[in-house]
Amino acid sequence: MKVRVTNIQRFSLHDGPGIRTTIFLKGCNLKCPWCANPENLDFKKTEYYNETTMEKGCFGYDIEAVDLFEDIIKDKHYYKMNNGGVTFSGGEPLLQIKALEPLLIKLKKENINMCVETALQVSTELVEFASNYIDEFIVDIKILDKKMCKEILNGNIEMYNKNVELLISKEKIETFRIPLVNEYTLKEENIKNILEFLKKYKVRKVEIFKIHNLAESKYKSIGKKMTKFSEVEDKKIKEVYDKIKKLNINVEIIKI
């Protein structure tokens, strides 16, 4: 079966343990205003034109899932230490997880560690399916209030909670990842919710990161305007860090 991919990034160090290759899959069901990968929002192919390099082309191409194996295996040597492997990211990679199955079977056979970086706001059936193959899930924590989650992200928090429960019971969540945005996720009420959430679901690691404006040219190249957000101060990041640390959770500030 074919999947729609935008990019294959080798030597990926932020998307799971060890050295990894990240496959970016096209299409997302959320609409996070701070999204750093706008080219992955629509499932349909997206044309781009870079004014500076005069480069034009199209984000997204279709490929037999199993054919991705060849690219993934290229860095197999580098997966040897600390559970390196492949990470499926996006967009929302779980939306294409069924189409990926032949590849997942092959990777499993080769004993290659598999991660998914997901917002987990998809049907539980897909999550259940994915959990048969995927070794570790990196799960975003964004906006936990039901109404705001729906309004701002087009998300479904009930489904999210159910999926988290499922994966926690299977001990498949390795990391929670929290984007820090003054205007949304850093709101007092949301941080409070996040802390409650983390108390309930203890995982090995929590990663926090501030969102950046580096995707501006990407937005421009696909004819979209990027919403700019205020700079998150280091002090603020440290505050969140300390609050999570207090819960006895291993927390790390990462740069994405």
Added chain:
Amino acid sequence: MQAIKNFIIKNVSKTFLAYMILVYRYNRKYKNILKTLIFSIKALFHFYAPNKKLLKGTQIRKLFSKVKIEINEEDRFVYNIDIFKTIQRDNRIMDNVTVDYSKILNSSLNEMKKINENMKDCDYKNGQRDLLIGIEEYIDRECKEIEKSNINNKEKLIQYLKSIKDKKAIGFEESIQRILFFNQLLWQVGHGLNGLGRLDKILGDKYEQDLKSGKITRQDAKDMIKDFMKIIHQKFWYKSNVLMGDTGQIIILGGKELDGSYFCNDLTYIFIEAMEEVQLPDPKVFLRVTDKVPRDLMELSLRCIKTGIGCPLFSNDDVIIPILIDFGYDKQDAYNYVTAACWEPLMVGKAVEQNNIDSIVYLTPLTEMLEKEDLDKIETYNQFVCKYKEYLKQYIINFVKELNEITWEEAPLLSLLTDDCNEKLMDVAYGGSKYNNYGATSVSLGTVVNSLYNIKKFVFDEKEYSLKDINEIRKNNFENNEELLNKLKQQPIRYGIDNEEIIDLTNEITGFVDEVLDTQKNRLGGKIKFGFSAPTYIIKAGTSPASFDGRKNGEAFGVHISSDKPSVAYTELIQFASKLDYDNHRFNGNVIDFMITPSFIESNFDKMVDFLILSITLGFFQMQMNVTSSDILIKAKANPKEYENLIVRVWGFSAYFNDLPESYKDLLIERALKNEGKSY
């Protein structure tokens, strides 16, 4: 080019030439006309070179007798180079060399004199005799000046110097002073780009003994090494070759042992720690690694690299040593290799192989072919490649012919310190040393690989352009044809990526050059090696016309083994480099060069160490990192005064960013931007 060099050598007064080079180097550093003028007048009065009709060894003795000895009372060690005194040259002087300092430490002038006395009477013997007397006299003069000075530990220093005459070096500090003494002599007689060798190995026993006896502490040893680094850095503007910082002062650390184990000792760590602390662009450190290198040594190395000083550079013994042995070097010598000045493997103490003799420019025969051939008659890609090879073959043959026109200035000091010369009674300049090969570097390999690939794709496979038409556009420097230029430039399958076709094509070209060189010999009876990294990626590119890789007239070539594609993953580049063939003649320095930001290393430190260790086992040849960010470089270019201490990696050395010509600054900025995925 060689003809011009020969003309200058034959027709311009040698003393005047040496004087002009000195003034040029001074001006290059201080960039102040008034200061340079004053310096040039001073130089005029102090300049001296002995009569060139004398035996070379006698000339050196005379030179040493005239050298002004200045004792810097602030320093721990004595190190003296009189920049106004030199030797006249009718020929090219041998440089790019590292002498075996272990021989110097474990021998004495008396022992050397005894060997000399037993030689049969000839010019070689007499020159060597005078040289040895000259060194003795120099020691006496230096001791007298120390006596007169207020330098600390003067008795100790005098004792250290006098013991050179009749004893082996005993202690750690004495050994460093002895190395410095001979090192200053090499610079004084004009052997530039000279390395320091395997100092952790050479000094290891002396350090351990002094440590055990309580004579020194670990910290004392580190302080001495730091002082050693600072003292040899002092006149780096004078020592620098083509660019400021290019001194060849390289310290080799670590390495594979004959039994397969990995050698390193406390000094290996101390040298890197010292390097990290002194923060100087020169001298530089080169770490030989194997799959058994300790993780903490790699961590220390990465911490040092992270500071931005551009070293240590890593050299993979697991890959290199077997190739050296296959080439014909004795096993013992191959395991003990150092480098000439940057990264070119050299059999220390056994060879003065001129490993940076000149650069092969792969693009030159391609351009010549495009100019001379009737392109309409080339109907297939295979024909195109075959034609290129015809021109490449002729180019290599001519290249060797030009190399063989080079005559070398006699070098009694190098001969004294190099195996086999005394037995053969022959100077290194005539092939006296055990090994007498030449080493070339090469540039524009990536340009040619990308050009051939693009021609195949756009002319022969997709038939978008005729060969003649596309060549016309190229000849016009892609004027008014930005579309083609971008297409060629952005074509994603190119040198530096992990693509089978590109790797095969690269190996095919270097393999062809290898075959041609296999039929060639140099004038000393040696072979000609070559490597894929070269210092001339800007200099040689300046006169090279536009090429099919999307490069316009005069634009720089790729740097060593690197990718010109934005944001290429480091693993991809290493995979590419690890699949290249380096055997036969192809081992004269093959360094992967990549840009990386300090924050990237900082935030991924452990994974970067994993990456380095895994890359060794994957099989790269050599690797260096330029740790900087585009932001810093752009600011430093605009406000040089605020970034006086900014160090960057240039070719095989590090330099102050401010000391570089604008073209080098721009190229570094361009590469940093590409690495960070920012458009340029």
